[in-house]
Amino acid sequence: xxxxxxxxxxxxxxxxxxxxxxxxxxxxxxxxxxxxxxxxxxxxxxxxxxxxxxxxxxxxxxxxxxxxxxxxxxxxxxxxxxxxxxxxxxxxxxxxxxxxxxxxxxxxxxxxxxxxxxxxxxxxx
Amino acid sequence: xxxxxxxxxxxxxxxxxxxxxxxxxxxxxxxxxxxxxxxxxxxxxxxxxxxxxxxxxxxxxxxxxxxxxxxxxxxxxxxxxxxxxxxxxxxxxxxxxxxxxxxxxxxxxxxxxxxxxxxxxxxxxxxxxxxxxxxxxxxxxxxxxxxxxxxxxxxxxxxxxxxxxxxxxxxxxxxxxxxxxxxxxxxxxxxxxxxxxxxxxxxxxxxxxxxxxxxxxxxxxxxxxxxxxxxxxxxxxxxxxxxxxxxxxxxxxxxxxxxxxxxxxxxxxxxxxxxxxxxxxxxxxxxxxxxxxxxxxxxxxxxxxxxxxxxxxxxxxxxxxxxxxxxxxxxxxxxxxxxxxxxxxxxxxxxxxxxxxxxxxxxxxxxxxxxxxxxxxxxxxxxxxxxxxxxxxxxxxxxxxxxxxxxxxxxxxxxxxxxxxxxxxxxxxxxxxxxxxxxxxxxxxxxxxxxxxxxxxxxxxxxxxxxxxxxxxxxxxxxxxxxxxxxxxxxxxxxxxxxxxxxxxxxxxxxxxxxxxxxxxxxxxxxxxxxxxxxxxxxxxxxxxxxxxxxxxxxxxxxxxxxxxxxxxxxxxxxxxxxxxxxxxxxxxxxxxxxxxxxxxxxxxxxxxxxxxxxxxxxxxxxxxxxxxxx
Numbered sequence: 001x002x003x004x005x006x007x008x009x010x011x012x013x014x015x016x017x018x019x020x021x022x023x024x025x026x027x028x029x030x031x032x033x034x035x036x037x038x039x040x041x042x043x044x045x046x047x048x049x050x051x052x053x054x055x056x057x058x059x060x061x062x063x064x065x066x067x068x069x070x071x072x073x074x075x076x077x078x079x080x081x082x083x084x085x086x087x088x089x090x091x092x093x094x095x096x097x098x099x100x101x102x103x104x105x106x107x108x109x110x111x112x113x114x115x116x117x118x119x120x121x122x123x124x125x
Numbered sequence: 126x127x128x129x130x131x132x133x134x135x136x137x138x139x140x141x142x143x144x145x146x147x148x149x150x151x152x153x154x155x156x157x158x159x160x161x162x163x164x165x166x167x168x169x170x171x172x173x174x175x176x177x178x179x180x181x182x183x184x185x186x187x188x189x190x191x192x193x194x195x196x197x198x199x200x201x202x203x204x205x206x207x208x209x210x211x212x213x214x215x216x217x218x219x220x221x222x223x224x225x226x227x228x229x230x231x232x233x234x235x236x237x238x239x240x241x242x243x244x245x246x247x248x249x250x251x252x253x254x255x256x257x258x259x260x261x262x263x264x265x266x267x268x269x270x271x272x273x274x275x276x277x278x279x280x281x282x283x284x285x286x287x288x289x290x291x292x293x294x295x296x297x298x299x300x301x302x303x304x305x306x307x308x309x310x311x312x313x314x315x316x317x318x319x320x321x322x323x324x325x326x327x328x329x330x331x332x333x334x335x336x337x338x339x340x341x342x343x344x345x346x347x348x349x350x351x352x353x354x355x356x357x358x359x360x361x362x363x364x365x366x367x368x369x370x371x372x373x374x375x376x377x378x379x380x381x382x383x384x385x386x387x388x389x390x391x392x393x394x395x396x397x398x399x400x401x402x403x404x405x406x407x408x409x410x411x412x413x414x415x416x417x418x419x420x421x422x423x424x425x426x427x428x429x430x431x432x433x434x435x436x437x438x439x440x441x442x443x444x445x446x447x448x449x450x451x452x453x454x455x456x457x458x459x460x461x462x463x464x465x466x467x468x469x470x471x472x473x474x475x476x477x478x479x480x481x482x483x484x485x486x487x488x489x490x491x492x493x494x495x496x497x498x499x500x501x502x503x504x505x506x507x508x509x510x511x512x513x514x515x516x517x518x519x520x521x522x523x524x525x526x527x528x529x530x531x532x533x534x535x536x537x538x539x540x541x542x543x544x545x546x547x548x549x550x551x552x553x554x555x556x557x558x559x560x561x562x563x564x565x566x567x568x569x570x571x572x573x574x575x576x577x578x579x580x581x582x583x584x585x586x587x588x589x590x591x592x593x594x595x596x597x598x599x600x601x602x603x604x605x606x607x608x609x610x611x612x613x614x615x616x617x618x619x620x621x622x623x624x625x626x627x628x629x630x631x632x633x634x635x636x637x638x639x640x641x642x643x644x645x646x647x648x649x650x651x652x653x654x655x656x657x658x659x660x661x662x663x664x665x666x667x668x669x670x671x672x673x674x675x676x677x678x679x680x681x682x683x684x685x686x687x688x689x690x691x692x693x694x695x696x697x698x699x700x701x702x703x704x705x706x707x708x709x710x711x712x713x714x715x716x717x718x719x720x721x722x723x724x725x726x727x728x729x730x731x732x733x734x735x736x737x738x739x740x741x742x743x744x745x746x747x748x749x750x751x752x753x754x755x756x
Contacts, residue, residue, distance in 0.1 A: 045370035060199050060264060067313065070193035075392040076314045079399075089730060097736065 181353030184382030188391040201304035207238040209301040225259040320449040324436035353382035381612040388424040397427040408705035416699040420592040422622035423601030452553040455581040459668030462577035463521040469536035472629040478510040489519040492569035514643040518576040525575030530563035548603040588699035591686040595694035598634035600625040654718035658736035663687020665713035679708040685717035
């Protein structure tokens, strides 16, 4: 009987210790998890801030490039550059104006003649 | 027994003390959490929360082809906290002065906290914690400033300094100089279309950031559309004043302003301005203006008033350069006004183009005054068409007398004189006071007004009159804005051409075009306005200026208004020159005609306007033969 009690008591002491350890681990784990999660939130916040800052920088660069493009396409600047290169506007005599072909052929033969007059290799569209 | 009673009393006293202590704590708790809650909450919020404002990007102004005429670029306002600089102003000023383009002495003074007395003898500082050093600093320069600040050397071994001094130097490098986001309005083409675009100034708003405000031109007229709406962000901060993204309470994006797309074509505007600039060099007028528009829609392709200014440099704006004379100056139109009189008379069937008018051999006495034809002409009989072609004052007066004052006044107002044209620009005048009702005319007004005297108009009003003739008799509202787009390029509002009214019948307009064609012939007053390969119609004007209440003989406003191709008008051009150096020898056809021709030729080439006739030049390639063998 005494032996049994002794064995029984030992069994009882091991169980609570295990439970206590498990509880401690759980609490410690939760605490570490909470801190880790907080740290992750902070890190992600920092990353978001950095990404936003990078995005703003890229937007500024984009705007700057847009402005550069606009500057290069400016008719005033193009005119100045053309003049600096010694170019001048075409004189009326230098302009050859082509009369457009009618969109709808007046007769079948006329359309055939127009097709025949096309340079080789050009396919009708 | 006594002992127990003593013990009880002591315990009671202790309990009372504990209760009192808890009551005190409770009271303090109530004080902090309830009674002073709002005040303390605000205080705590102020220490841990930051509100940052986001300035909205002001909308761009674009030409009809999407070329940028005005835009905003991101810049920085550089600020300093003098309290963090201690006695190191000289070191900081030496490092930053070249970057901020300021003198070291001036910068050093700004960085030094100063206490002054204001008008009420109160001590005020120059901003112990905040002083603005320079505005419109490019982002790249701000990065250089940050680098320069982080590399500041104070000539001591900082490792040997006490901790407090090291912290002070660290804070100086990190936080003493800061930057606030700002915007700079930029006009990439300089003075091109300056009077159309206008300019902006800056005003400080309630968020302690500056806003660009339009002061003239489209910048002013469409200020509320261009401005956009500011955004803001409220978020928590850590001890180093870094934003904690997870503690963001509010995050409202700024809404960019709308882009204004004009009907102006930058290339046509450039053609107009360069030609007018050359004309200024040749004729040294007080001012010169030009308008290029499409008569069928009223779209203004170019509008210039010289002398002009560069909106990038507000110092170039003064009383001489600022006014947009096209819409804000009134002038006597001179002979261009004959267009209205003869249109009216034709429309009322009072005359035909072939009717003869006796021009009194150049001297006409009427109601106590004597009228003369210009340039000492002594015209006898002229047809109505020739009255226009030769620009006979007496002929026009006689036609006006036949039309009679009330009808003439009706046509004047129907053509839009004395009323706002409706162009979306500020400072337009209607000249209403100068277009008096017929019952208030003097006894000789009916003879004087038809030759363009005793009435005043704006340059734009007269251009619209010529546009109406070119447009088959329908007066159009001048159109300067094509559409409003959002920042992504989506159209928010599109403007359509608007007709104001039909003034004369199509037949009358056609007759007028025929008559106006003869003006630009070798027998007309504007032979120099002709453009190769195009038939031009137009009218010259030479108006004496009123000086000290009298018509001066040496100061004239000369003009030419015309359009081409005459039978299929694509563009209408108005050129007006004020007081050219030629003085009494200045005539609209001789001075403004060649300018019109030059602009017309270049615009026709650029806009690819089909010519009226193709006259092959010697040595030019033979015309191509169509496939069916026809030419």
